[in-house]
Amino acid sequence: MHTHMRREIDEIPDAVARLLDGAAALERAGAALRERNPAYVATIARGSSDHAAHFLKYAIELVARRPVASIGPSLASIYGVTLDLSGAATIAISQSGKSPDIVAMADAATRSGAESIALTNTMGSPLADASRHAIDIAAGPELAVAATKSYVSSVFAGLILLSEWTGNEELRAALRAAPGHFARAVRIDWLPALAADLTDASSLYMLGRGPTLAIASEAALKFKETSGLHAEAYSAAEVLHGPVALVKPEFPVIAFAAADAAEASIADIADGLAEKRAAVYATSARTKRAGHLERVETGHPLTDALALIIPFYGFVEAWSRSLGFNPDKPEALKKVTETR
Known part of the structure; x- marks a missing residue:
């Protein structure tokens, strides 16, 4: 389709x-x-x-x-x-x-x-x-x-x-x-890596830091819009100050890491959550316990970070369809929101 x-x-x-x-x-x-x-x-x-x-x-x-x-x-x-x-x-x-x-x-x-x-x-x-x-x-x-x-x-x-x-x-x-x-x-496919751990999920966390926190926020919104799945975005630093209490075994977490000064800290936090037996995936090869999601290296930290949203969009569109949703027309939403 x-x-x-x-x-x-x-x-x-x-x-x-x-x-x-x-x-x-x-x-x-x-x-x-x-x-x-x-x-x-x-x-x-x-x-x-x-x-x-x-x-x-x-x-x-x-x-x-x-x-x-x-x-x-x-x-x-x-x-x-x-x-x-x-x-x-x-x-x-x-x-x-x-x-x-x-x-x-x-x-x-x-x-x-x-x-x-x-x-x-x-x-x-x-x-x-x-x-x-x-x-x-x-x-x-x-x-x-x-x-x-x-x-x-x-x-x-x-x-x-x-x-x-x-x-x-x-x-x-x-x-x-x-x-x-x-x-x-555009050609990267995250669906095979993520699908199994999301099948029974009712909520998940999206993590980032610096520019990738903005990517995590956008990704969380797209989960809600297209798949009816509750997703919350947090700074990888702040998730340990309260939100971590909800991270139980098999709780899904996606950590967005670009090739920048924050990558090492994001990878460390992703591994720490994986030690709690959460289902953690990160766009970094620096992780030792968390699963790996492919990313594109652009040679600049800002375009590296922006490129991360593209395979996520491809994933969430396919995931939405696999659940029987129409990602083009989410229920209760319209294209132009005229807020006053």
Whole structure:
């Protein structure tokens, strides 16, 4: 069965290649950030877009060395509060560009003097109109309710923006090489490794640290959306402070580790949970007890981390179908959520 979700996962390499070919708006926005030299960055998003913003938080803090905070959209839409963002850059992310609370917060940020940037798949949308810089993430039509290629494209657009802002040549080179690496990630199949330990599960943990914590959060949401399986994301460091009490024998855990400074600690924690006889899998060859999930090495820690979500998307789409669900149309969900 070829679902919209599966086709859209397969389109990810081409989608990010389009961004690289048409980066003029990102170059202009990056130049504006260099000129403004913001003291901090604030993000505005919900759902998968907020997980993209969370990834960019770590990326910006690691590369640009600027603190990043998430703004609750309801401050503008419900509480009527206008924040002083005159010294900030803001990044609002929305595939549709239509959610009223995201638009209201982005508009308030622009009016307060922020260097406001919108990452959206819908140019001419209210969000694009509310921002100083409107960036087309170029994902193309996304018909499945569960976002996949728009999530990756949102993060990727933000990474191009970051590279243009900072002039980081290592990141630029990694982004240029990413379509080929992502094409390899599309072909990875995690289903044989994970299926048996998930068959009787009612809940599981997704672990990460730094940028991979954002990947874990996105993965947990996709389990809920497509498979009706309760999944929670935790920092690999924080899972030992309370949540570990629920980890019994055979409790499933997926640990997302990239080739970065956090990999060793994630692998150690994954092995510690495996010692409790939990069903633990990690995207790291450094583990001794936890099962291994294949990953793609891209040569840069940020693109390494982003590539991890691609085989997970392929897995969760196949897993959803194996349970008799339609991953294109999860029950009780719709594509555009217009939160006020």
